[in-house]
Amino acid sequence: MTTNSSHNHRYYYPTPSYRSSSSSSSSASFRGCCCCLFLLFSFLALLVLAVVLVIILAIKPKKPQFELQQVTVQSMGITTNPPSFAAPNDGSIPTATAATTVSLSLTILLLFNAVNPNKVGIKYGESRFTVMYKGIPLGKASVPGFYQEAHSKRQVQATIVVDRVNLLQADAADLIRDASVNDRVELRIFGDVGAKIRIMNFDSPSVQASVNCAIVISPRKQSLTDKRCGFDGLSV
Structure with a gap:
């Protein structure tokens, strides 16, 4: 009597981690926004400083x-x-x-x-x-x-x-x-x-x-x- 044993092979494929990918993308986007805001504020500060310097050079302030x-x-x-x-009580010379x-x-x-x-x-x-x-x-x-x-x-x-x-x-x-x-x-x-x-x-x-x-x-x-x-x- 011949017994045929059938072997079932199951293959498991890794599922992509959508959460990790999404978190990395958000972090990169946040860092990019911070960089943009820093550059914007730096540019505005330099612009204000340049305007102030131009005004000072234009009015040439003098000592009042x-x-x-x-x-x-x-x-x-x-x-x-x-x-x-004050006259003392004992009748001596006043002090x-x-x-x-x-x-x-x-x-x-x-x-x-x-x-x-x-x-x-x-x-x-x-x-x-x-x-x-x-x-x-x-x-x-x-x-x-x-x-x-x-x-x-x-x-x-x-x-x-x-x-x-x-x-x-x-x-x-x-x-x-x-x-x-x-x-x-x-x-x-x-x-x-x-x-x-x-x-x-x-x-x-x-x-x-x-x-x-x-x-x-x-x-x-x-x-x-x-x-x-x-x-x-x-x-x-």
């Missing part, structure tokens, strides 16, 4: 002038306050409870001259100024912000009021000597000025400048006798 033009002493008063004494002080009252009108030599306008921020005597702050003044047209001049006023500031010991003696003997009181006025260039309704980044003035006042005449000013730091 902001200087202290005039100082007027509206009032000045110096009052000497003698020391006070001084406070040293001699000097009260200074002063009103100064500052007149600044702002000159804009540029072809575009300049926007000034609020400016603050301090008056000092021998390193002692006496008072402050502020100038509101303002906009200045191209090729224009403008005068800006500020008032510094010193209301009965007390000076002690050596500083008081120096002030009395300067005022009564020398008729020469030297003060220092300093502060910061912020400015921006305005081009087509766009403001440039703010830059700071410093105003530093040494002025000499005659208490008898209540007038300015000398002025030395510096203006540094503002560049456009």
